Amino acid sequence: MQTDFAGKKVLITGGAGFIGSTLAQRLVECSAEVTVIDSLVPEYGGNRFNLQPVWERVRFNVSDVRDHFSFERLVEGQDMLFNLAGQTSHLDSMEDPFTDMEINCRAQLAILEVCRRVNPTMKIVFASTRQLYGKPAYLPVDEKHLLQPVDINGIHKMAGEWYHILYHRVYGLRTCSLRLTNTLGPRMRIKDARQTFVGVWLRSLVEGAPFEVWGGDQVRDFNDVEDVVDALLLCALSDLADGGIYNLGAHPPVSLRELAELMIEVHGSGTLVMREYPVARLKIDIGDYYADFGLIQSTLGWTPKVPLRKTLERTLAYFREHLEHYV
């Protein structure tokens, strides 16, 4: 894979965020010419520090995907677009559904319209989410599961994903969509629970504060960010992926209680407080979830490689060293 990206011109929206910046670093290591777009809205996860190790080797462009006028110039001449920018907070989407629509619907459609017009042969990989499935009707959840989103964010991400698929089917754009599950790793957002409760747990651990686990029996799957980057890169390289939709995931699924206990063990200390799941949030809770990721395994040969313990070790070590840039 290393050589396949050498000299390739790559654009990453949301490239200063957790996954985007990890992807940018990997692509720089592969000698790609990387342009990062990020709005640096603090709540959405963009953080200049994430790009610090490659700051001199990426072109950084402050842009919001809602500002579509600038986008055309940035898309011209690129070989690949990793379209990772998005509003990802479920609670924010319920409080301000129209902002969520602007980012996750209108901006996505505008991006695809620009690609269609100025760069129709570029490869486009879209970061979708398991949130589209809502509360699972069966486990593990495969791509044939109905989409039944339980929040506005899920509805808009569903539309965003289908714009990508539609623009492949109708206009032949080389798009594909990865439905990400919980992703963990260095550079994730830990300031608050906007993107994931695990962020708050990590922060509390590193700050030596107790943290709350709500419920605890819910089962989830967790991917290391480097495994997610592998999947993004495989999609970008494979013509087979054009028009495809793939779950990511990991075996075995773990309960939130198990995850919390493993984090404390890996960190060497920590206090968890078990709490009942808040009734007010039950309506948008999805209960247990883990994915069947057999389709991307058989089609593209992707498989998650990093064990959860290793991910937690790397992640906790990172935040022990760089906490001040993330709180």
Added chain:
Amino acid sequence: MQTDFAGKKVLITGGAGFIGSTLAQRLVECSAEVTVIDSLVPEYGGNRFNLQPVWERVRFNVSDVRDHFSFERLVEGQDMLFNLAGQTSHLDSMEDPFTDMEINCRAQLAILEVCRRVNPTMKIVFASTRQLYGKPAYLPVDEKHLLQPVDINGIHKMAGEWYHILYHRVYGLRTCSLRLTNTLGPRMRIKDARQTFVGVWLRSLVEGAPFEVWGGDQVRDFNDVEDVVDALLLCALSDLADGGIYNLGAHPPVSLRELAELMIEVHGSGTLVMREYPVARLKIDIGDYYADFGLIQSTLGWTPKVPLRKTLERTLAYFREHLEHYV
């Protein structure tokens, strides 16, 4: 049913359109207090003439669902909202996806936000569409079929439907969604093929011109508008329907060639020209479609009653008399 609506305050968006105006007339016959909202954008099907028989007995308010400032005053005090306004042209949605988004996404979300704020106990029935399913993976298509829209209109209607379902699940609004298939009857839009090719066939027949059938072997199901109105009213009356999603449909499905020939037979004359299906349109064509409508049958007791021949007789008779108001 007649008495259940007596004195009820009912709001209909898109109430000067084909289905909305037929619903308005039925509700007036049931002694409901009907307020009709319609933007009267000619391309979308709103037509004052549709309401002519009940003009003195409905309150008509020219509003576009995109003009959300006026909506709040109109929603206050209503018992029911039939939310039928929409951009329904698949081709228009591909040419101008952002307008389609404004009408089918943003306006729907704005309507639900207003309902939640000023009238959270009102019943809300949303007109969705079989277009959400895209190209069927199996027949007949039931509500468990994946949503795989093949055009922008389908993506936005999917979002619009899910806003309704979500606002039930999270906020307890009394919403439900009917996935309509092809609906036929007096007052349908026949000026061009924006809403359905059958409109153009009807117009050509009445004007004595030949009409084209593309392909001809595709199978579809057709509902009489009065049967659709029955379903809308049943949903409005039943608490069982809250949060529900139901297909409409009719047995037996018929091929487009059979439909065309039956129309000529019923009209007493006519010339059809068979043409190959245009390659450029194949990408958004869904092939054969007919619905499994067993869920609404078993849950609400709805069943289509009007035979297709009868529908065509009534429809052709209507347009022979009133053609000048529809071309």
